Amino acid sequence: MLTTKKKICLIGEQSVGKSSLLSLLQGREVKKERVPTVGLEVEDSLLNGQKCSVWDLGGQNRFKFMWQDFLRGAGLAVIVCDSTEKNVEQTKEIYDRFERSLGTKIIAIANKQDLPGALSAKEIQKKLGGIKTYGMSAIRPELQQRMREILEYEINTN
Numbered sequence: 001m002l003t004t005k006k007k008i009c010l011i012g013e014q015s016v017g018k019s020s021l022l023s024l025l026q027g028r029e030v031k032k033e034r035v036p037t038v039g040l041e042v043e044d045s046l047l048n049g050q051k052c053s054v055w056d057l058g059g060q061n062r063f064k065f066m067w068q069d070f071l072r073g074a075g076l077a078v079i080v081c082d083s084t085e086k087n088v089e090q091t092k093e094i095y096d097r098f099e100r101s102l103g104t105k106i107i108a109i110a111n112k113q114d115l116p117g118a119l120s121a122k123e124i125q126k127k128l129g130g131i132k133t134y135g136m137s138a139i140r141p142e143l144q145q146r147m148r149e150i151l152e153y154e155i156n157t158n
């Protein structure tokens with residue numbers, strides 16, 4: 001049996017909540033103040049009883065040149081948006097840029113569902129051209145299990 005660790009990549013514009021979703025998954029407190037991710041953070045997480053590595057890359061423009069390399073070998077790419085109209089458009093551009101060049105399975109997370117005026121996951125899925133989209137709110141600790149279930153389900157159905 002192949003024992004390579006499965007790799008999950010979080011991609012998306014800065015401030016959409018990628019690092020916060022990783023914290024939620026890991027059961028850490030999500031910080032209110034913004035701490036931009038500098039470069040790359042990789043953490044192991046136990047999903048389906050199997051060690052997976054979750055990769056979180058800084059979303060600043062100066063890191064975008066690394067995305068291609070970053071996504072190599074990923075079993076799952078999770079594109080995160082903040083559920084605003086403007087950001088969903090930017091997210092669609094990122095998606096269009098990467099979906100062809102990589103064979104990686106991609107899902108979307110519509111984060112910040114707690115904010116007033118957030119587009120629903122269903123609307124966002126439509127805007128993103130039909131990729132499977134899950135609503136989330138990284139600041140709600142009670143959603144930790146839900147976050148885990150999404151990744152466990154998606155990493156297994158390639």
Ligand SMILES: Nc1nc2c(ncn2[C@@H]2O[C@H](COP(=O)(O)OP(=O)(O)O)[C@@H](O)[C@H]2O)c(=O)[nH]1
Nearest residue numbers: 014015016017018019020031032112137138139
């Ligand atoms: N209201 C709300 N704020 C969030 C949510 N997720 C993240 N944030 C906030 O958004 C900011 C950016 O989050 P961060 O995880 O650093 O984004 P990243 O740049 O994509 O890694 C921080 O101030 C977080 O507290 C959420 O679901 N709802």
Ligand SMILES: [Mg+2]
Nearest residue numbers: 018019036037
């Ligand atoms: Mg970050």
